[in-house]
Amino acid sequence: MQHKIIDINSDLGEGMGNDAEMMRFISSCNIACGGHYGDETSMSKTIRLALDHNVRIGAHPSFPDKQNFGRLPVDISSEDLKASLYEQLLDFKSILDSEGGKLHHIKPHGALYNLLKMDMDLADLFLDVTCKYFPKSILYVSPDSSILERAEHRGARCWIEAFADRNYNDDLSLVPRSQPDAVIENAAAVLAHVNPMILKGHIKTVSGNRKSISPRTLCVHGDHPNALEIARALNMNVKELNITIG
Template sequence: MIKSIDINCDVGEGVGNEHLLIPFISSCNIACGGHFGDTNSIDETIKLAIENNVKIGAHPSFPDTENFGRKLLQISDDELKKSIQNQLDLFLERLSFFDGKLHHIKPHGALYNTIAVDEKLADLFIESIRNYLKDAFLYVPYNSVIEKVALKNNIKIKYEAFADRNYNNDLSLVSRTHKNALLVDETAVLNHVLYMIRNNQVKTISGSEKKIKVDTFCVHGDTKNAVEIVKYVYQNLEKEGFKIE
């Protein structure tokens, strides 16, 4: 069984709790202007990550601040590719200013969910980011379309699961339109994570057990009690003998 665990958070999204989250995580995904973010928010978050020795990732999205990147946007392939690359160019420019290193890319929201099931969009996404991933990983969900497309293109991946979200039987996330989509009780989140680690399975919303692979667990930084969740999970995983790294 694995003894080291990566905990990641989506940050730089305007919540303002990064200084409280980052000490209890090992990698972060920084919004880079698609759903949220500008030079100031990117700079502030990069500085915090470097100060806390947290691995730094870019968090590109559909260019849709109005819906926080959580709706499928109908735009042309060229527009989407240009937007993703503009977001990454801005992010890498700011990262190089601080002599930081890009550890990974993790798409956000509707983009993340759509490329998990849509091969055409997954191909476009890989084409858009390929040149940015020479020394970095792509965070992907297990048994997804984007996983297969990335591996086919020799992209290094890390499997991501969600500590604070419930799963459907097909390993998709329960929609945020449903009241049981989010796990907000700290103990429930910890048990969810431990079950996946110990069994290589996830318990779905219907009670089924489905195989899953996990290298990194995400806690959403914009959840109301995200700081309490992250701190609780961090401290209790350490008590269980796991190293957060």
């Protein structure tokens, strides 16, 4: 049987103040690149931390909406969105190059991530930017999603992602943050949520049903109130299961 490898990622560079501590427990990070948060200073600082901890570096673009932290859909033309995504990624790549780093992956943020699950046109727009200008970068995407289907059609490399600290609906979309059971609050509940995914290839949805899922990467949100506790516990748990983090 093939030895299992799981990546643990986190959305960082978002002003939470815990980036250095989170780097100890993850193997890749997604750094805000100006759409929902971030500027040259925050990007450079987070990139240097990742390099110091030998953590793979990814860009975390979003709708251009710092006011709502990129968590709400934005009424924006296709041309303007494409230009914004290109600018965010190009700025990030320029800073990354200046720090001597390598772009490993791209992971959309917030409302953009959620809409890319179901919107084929938006998926094609996103891929128009990433495939053309950053063709060697892996895309972190949700399971059973439009972006996954379109990316595979266009030959883009993807890692299926699952959120360690978020509950899922039956269609494998995330339970909206507006609902009380959207976020998993503590480390013990996170491990109960995650272990069936990595050991048995299924997830228990918020309605109690089992759905197939085999993630290559697991995300712990850096802005979760218990992010450090969860990341530490997840890291230890994966190692205790004799699964390689990487």
